[in-house]
Amino acid sequence: MATTEEPTIELKVFVDKEKSRVLFAESGKEFVDVLFGFLTLPLGTIVRLLGKESQAGCLDELYKSVERLPTGFFRTEACKTMLLRPINGAAKQCCQLKVRVDDTEHREVYVCRGICCCARADCACSSVPGAVCRCGKSMTRVGGDRPEYDSTSSTAGAGSVDGVFVKGDIKFIVTDDLKVATASTSLMLSLLDKFEVQDPSSLEQKTIQLSSDKIISLLKRSLTSNGPLTGHYFDVDMAHDDSGIDMLHENLHHEQDNGGEHTLINLNISVLQTKDNSSVLYAEVGGDFVDLLFGLLSIPLGSILKRYGKCGSKGCVDNLYSSIGGSVKGFLGPECQSFLQSPKLAPFFGCGSSKILQVEELSPYKEEIGTCFTCFKTYGFSNLTYCQGKYWNINSTHYYPNCTEPVKTTSLCEVDPKSPKEECENGEAYVKHGHQKFIVTDDLHVLPLSLASTIQVISEAKIQKRDLVEKELALTKPHVMEIFKAALVTRKALSTVLLPPMNMKKLYHHSFGLY
Incomplete structure (x- = not known):
C-alpha cells in the first residue's frame, strides 16, 4: 500500500566546524515563508505545538491553567476551545505553506x-x-472546506514563481540568529568579515531536510536561543536562556501610555508577598484580571514583537520581525508586508x-x-x-x-x-466576570480561590506567616503592559512588576543562583 511521503524543505547550511557553529544558511522562498509564518501564530498555538514546554516565560503555565479550569468559569464552552486552539488570522496563507507547522483546522x-x-x-x-x-x-x-480555502486559488501553487509571503523565486541568506536578507555578493563578503572567515573553502556546506517536526523544534529554539540553526544542526540541548533578563530590568517600569488612559476600570487586586519585598506568592484577583492574562494566548507572536521588540522574547524571533521592514522590504507580496508587521486576530478573538x-x-x-x-x-x-x-x-x-x-x-x-x-x-471576555475570585501565582498559574489553594501556595513557598504581608493594589494600564512583557520572558512575572524596581536585580540573581 502506497504511503504519502511527508513534505520537507531543503536548507543549505554553512558550518564552521572548528567552532561548532552554523554561520548562516542559504534557502529558497519555502523556508523563508515558513519562518515568517511563525509571526502569525497565536501564542496559545505555539505553546500547544511545543507540548506546553515552550520555556517562554509563564505562557506554559497560563495554557495549563486554561486546560485545568472547569468550563463553567468561561462565558461559553467555545471560549475555552478558542484559548486552547486559537485560530490564526493568516490561516488562509499559512495553509499554503509547503510544510505546515500549525495543525489547527482552519477551514x-x-x-x-x-x-x-x-x-x-x-x-x-x-x-x-x-x-x-x-x-x-x-x-x-x-x-x-470553505470555498475561500480552495487550493486552486492558491497564489503559491505548484509552478508559481511567488511564494506564500515572498515575491519571486530568489535566494535568501538566513543567519544563525534568523536575520533574513536576499542573497548578494556584498552580503556574503560582509558575513565572512563578521565571522572572521579568511578562507571560505574552510566552511563545510551541508544540505539538510526540514520536516514539520524539525521546523517546530526550530521554532522552540528561536524563542529561547540566539543560535537556533547551530542548536538544530549540532542537536544542542535547549538549556534555559536568561539572555533577555537584564534587558527586561532596563525596560520595565518605563512603559508609556500613549492613549493617556492610566487606569483600568475596577482592576483591583490583593497581593500576598514577603515583607522584605523579595517575592510575590500570589495575587487574589477577579475574573477581569484572569481574562486579560488568558487573552494573551490568542495574540499573534508578531503583534507581541511589534509592541515589545527584543523584550518580547528571550530568543531571536525579533530578528525575523525586523527583517520584514528592513532587509527583505520590497520582496514581499503587497498585502503580506502589512499583515506580517501587524498580524490580525481571527474574527471574534478580540479581547x-x-x-x-x-x-x-x-x-x-x-x-x-x-x-x-x-x-x-x-x-x-x-x-x-x-x-x-x-x-x-x-x-x-x-x-x-x-x-x-x-x-x-x-x-x-x-x-x-x-x-x-x-x-x-x-x-x-472569555472568562465570566462576577463574584468569583481567583489566585494567580508568581508564574501566572491560575486557580479558583479556596482555602486549600492558598495554603498550598504558602506551604510550597516554605515561608512563615509572620514574614508575609497583604497589600491592595489598583493596576494601571502600564502595570498590565509590564505584566504582559514579564510573562513572556520570566517565570516570576508578578514579582518582577509589582515589587519595587530596586529589588529586581537582586531578585533575579537570587532566583538563578548567581550569588
Whole structure:
C-alpha cells in the first residue's frame, strides 16, 4: 500500500566546524515563508505545538491553567476551545505553506443541524466548534472546506514563481540568529568579515531536510536561543536562556501610555508577598484580571514583537520581525508586508488583551453559497451540486430536480462564539466576570480561590506567616503592559512588576543562583 511521503524543505547550511557553529544558511522562498509564518501564530498555538514546554516565560503555565479550569468559569464552552486552539488570522496563507507547522483546522464551518433553525434568514455559523447557534443548539462541523480555502486559488501553487509571503523565486541568506536578507555578493563578503572567515573553502556546506517536526523544534529554539540553526544542526540541548533578563530590568517600569488612559476600570487586586519585598506568592484577583492574562494566548507572536521588540522574547524571533521592514522590504507580496508587521486576530478573538496591545481583528466570515438552507445543513460544502442538480426518472422519462426548494442560495453569517444565547450583545471576555475570585501565582498559574489553594501556595513557598504581608493594589494600564512583557520572558512575572524596581536585580540573581 502506497504511503504519502511527508513534505520537507531543503536548507543549505554553512558550518564552521572548528567552532561548532552554523554561520548562516542559504534557502529558497519555502523556508523563508515558513519562518515568517511563525509571526502569525497565536501564542496559545505555539505553546500547544511545543507540548506546553515552550520555556517562554509563564505562557506554559497560563495554557495549563486554561486546560485545568472547569468550563463553567468561561462565558461559553467555545471560549475555552478558542484559548486552547486559537485560530490564526493568516490561516488562509499559512495553509499554503509547503510544510505546515500549525495543525489547527482552519477551514471548517460549524452550524447547528436544525433544519427548522430560527437563524434561517442568515444561516448562523462559526469557525469554533461548540459555539451556540441563535436557536440554542450547539454547532457541529459541516462537511467539506470553505470555498475561500480552495487550493486552486492558491497564489503559491505548484509552478508559481511567488511564494506564500515572498515575491519571486530568489535566494535568501538566513543567519544563525534568523536575520533574513536576499542573497548578494556584498552580503556574503560582509558575513565572512563578521565571522572572521579568511578562507571560505574552510566552511563545510551541508544540505539538510526540514520536516514539520524539525521546523517546530526550530521554532522552540528561536524563542529561547540566539543560535537556533547551530542548536538544530549540532542537536544542542535547549538549556534555559536568561539572555533577555537584564534587558527586561532596563525596560520595565518605563512603559508609556500613549492613549493617556492610566487606569483600568475596577482592576483591583490583593497581593500576598514577603515583607522584605523579595517575592510575590500570589495575587487574589477577579475574573477581569484572569481574562486579560488568558487573552494573551490568542495574540499573534508578531503583534507581541511589534509592541515589545527584543523584550518580547528571550530568543531571536525579533530578528525575523525586523527583517520584514528592513532587509527583505520590497520582496514581499503587497498585502503580506502589512499583515506580517501587524498580524490580525481571527474574527471574534478580540479581547481586553488585544485592546491594550492594539491588535486588530478581522471582519466576521460571510459567504453566499449556491445551495438552499436545507441542503447545506444536510450536505455542507461537500455536495453543493446536489441542490442544483437533477435526476432521471425512467418511468416518466423526465428529469426531476434533486431539491424542490425554490431558493437556491444560502447566506452564511459568522456569530460570536464567546456570547451565550441569552446575551443579546457581543462581548469580548472569555472568562465570566462576577463574584468569583481567583489566585494567580508568581508564574501566572491560575486557580479558583479556596482555602486549600492558598495554603498550598504558602506551604510550597516554605515561608512563615509572620514574614508575609497583604497589600491592595489598583493596576494601571502600564502595570498590565509590564505584566504582559514579564510573562513572556520570566517565570516570576508578578514579582518582577509589582515589587519595587530596586529589588529586581537582586531578585533575579537570587532566583538563578548567581550569588
